[in-house]
Amino acid sequence: MPFIKKNPKKVGLAKIAPKPISKPKEESDSSSDGYENSDGEYVEKPKYYRLGGYHPVVIGEDYNGYIIQKKLGFGHFSTVWLVEHKENKVQGALKIVKSAKTYTETALDEIKVMKKINECDPERKENVIHILEDFKHNGPNGQHICMVMELGGSNLLDLIKYYDYKGIPINDCKEIAKQILKALDFIHTKCGIIHTDLKPENVLLSFTIPKNKKEPIPKIIETKLADFGNANWINKRFTDDIQTLEYRSPEVILGLHWGCPVDIWSHGCMIFEMLTGDYLFKPKQGKTFTLEEDHLAQFIELLGYFNKKYLNIAPQTPKYFTRNYELKHIPNNELHLWKTKDVLIEKYKFSPEIAEPIASLIEGMLIYDEDKRFTAKMCLEHPWFK
Ligand code: ADP
Numbered sequence: 001m002p003f004i005k006k007n008p009k010k011v012g013l014a015k016i017a018p019k020p021i022s023k024p025k026e027e028s029d030s031s032s033d034g035y036e037n038s039d040g041e042y043v044e045k046p047k048y049y050r051l052g053g054y055h056p057v058v059i060g061e062d063y064n065g066y067i068i069q070k071k072l073g074f075g076h077f078s079t080v081w082l083v084e085h086k087e088n089k090v091q092g093a094l095k096i097v098k099s100a101k102t103y104t105e106t107a108l109d110e111i112k113v114m115k116k117i118n119e120c121d122p123e124r125k126e127n128v129i130h131i132l133e134d135f136k137h138n139g140p141n142g143q144h145i146c147m148v149m150e151l152g153g154s155n156l157l158d159l160i161k162y163y164d165y166k167g168i169p170i171n172d173c174k175e176i177a178k179q180i181l182k183a184l185d186f187i188h189t190k191c192g193i194i195h196t197d198l199k200p201e202n203v204l205l206s207f208t209i210p211k212n213k214k215e216p217i218p219k220i221i222e223t224k225l226a227d228f229g230n231a232n233w234i235n236k237r238f239t240d241d242i243q244t245l246e247y248r249s250p251e252v253i254l255g256l257h258w259g260c261p262v263d264i265w266s267h268g269c270m271i272f273e274m275l276t277g278d279y280l281f282k283p284k285q286g287k288t289f290t291l292e293e294d295h296l297a298q299f300i301e302l303l304g305y306f307n308k309k310y311l312n313i314a315p316q317t318p319k320y321f322t323r324n325y326e327l328k329h330i331p332n333n334e335l336h337l338w339k340t341k342d343v344l345i346e347k348y349k350f351s352p353e354i355a356e357p358i359a360s361l362i363e364g365m366l367i368y369d370e371d372k373r374f375t376a377k378m379c380l381e382h383p384w385f386k
């Protein structure tokens with residue numbers, strides 16, 4: 001048993017961090033847009049219903065012929081509502097984006113991306129949420145871009161929570177992982193789109209998770225990739241400030257070129273999270289080291305040292321590493337290497353036969369060098385899916 005299990009240290013190793021006990025992850029983050037209300041529901045903070053913020057929606061209201069039925073969810077950019085068209089009775093998810101200029105501009109890009117997806121998939125067969133129409137709505141907080149989308153079900157984070165952050169059954173993980181890989185292969189190779197914000201909240205499952213945990217989970221039929229609000233074109237990237245922290249790739253942290261492989265990295269982190277209920281990487285700033293240094297330390301502990309060639313070309317290397325390629329404030333002798341396979345066996349009690357192919361897939365998805373990292377197609381051919 002590795003030394004680190006008995007001696008949790010101050011750096012690295014999200015893998016030994018205590019599990020969140022059925023608390024919403026977002027709750028700890030004071031900068032997030034939501035909080036847990038007295039009914040135990042995670043809802044948007046009222047203070048964001050202000051000029052430039054969310055639009056106040058009332059059940060039964062009519063938006064361009066779509067009647068609001070109930071709230072489906074919310075994110076940093078928007079609130080999302082179940083709607084039904086008053087004439088043709090078509091159901092959809094209405095995303096109403098915050099009204100400030102930056103959100104509006106982002107939403108206009110999101111619409112372009114979603115229209116490209118429709119163009120590449122006119123029969124709507126791929127595992128992505130499709131847009132049905134878009135319009136603008138004027139309200140007390142400003143003008144909001146509205147998107148009517150295909151209806152999805154619960155998001156993957158809700159499923160992780162349903163299992164009390166203890167891991168989703170392995171066959172379900174496999175099915176979800178596979179369908180997301182198909183979606184990634186489609187957007188990367190057919191649409192020229194990089195999602196850049198792959199995480200459980202942005203993956204929708206075609207069922208509704210029962211509120212009462214005694215009720216069994218309906219069978220997972222379809223998984224769809226959602227939230228193209230941060231998507232970039234392979235040929236035109238809007239920003240280098242991408243990916244939610246826990247799912248952020250080394251090329252982004254180190255200022256290197258990035259592309260489609262960033263989505264594979266995030267998905268690798270997500271597969272581990274589905275299987276175990278824990279974040280794979282959970283960087284934290286310490287008294288003597290920065291958030292990024294802790295993040296890099298966690299990479300090294302799980303995946304091994306970066307090679308010198310890689311660090312030599314990375315623009316941000318001098319910020320975090322010494323001339324000897326050691327982290328500036330976390331020397332190598334403070335790092336405790338612990339391979340993915342061993343983590344799965346020792347901490348999460350997977351049998352070696354089960355852990356081995358999973359670890360091999362995850363490690364392929366977490367290769368530092370983006371050119372060597374598995375593509376979505378390569379992942380789909382991996383023995384774990386056979
Ligand atoms: P944001 O850009 O604000 O993060 P998202 O597109 O991620 O918005 O939507 C926020 C939440 O709303 C999602 O996490 C999900 O729970 C719900 N949601 C989004 N789109 C749909 C949809 N098409 N069907 C069902 N629920 C959805």
Ligand code: MG
Pocket residue numbers: 075076201202227
């Ligand atoms: Mg989102």
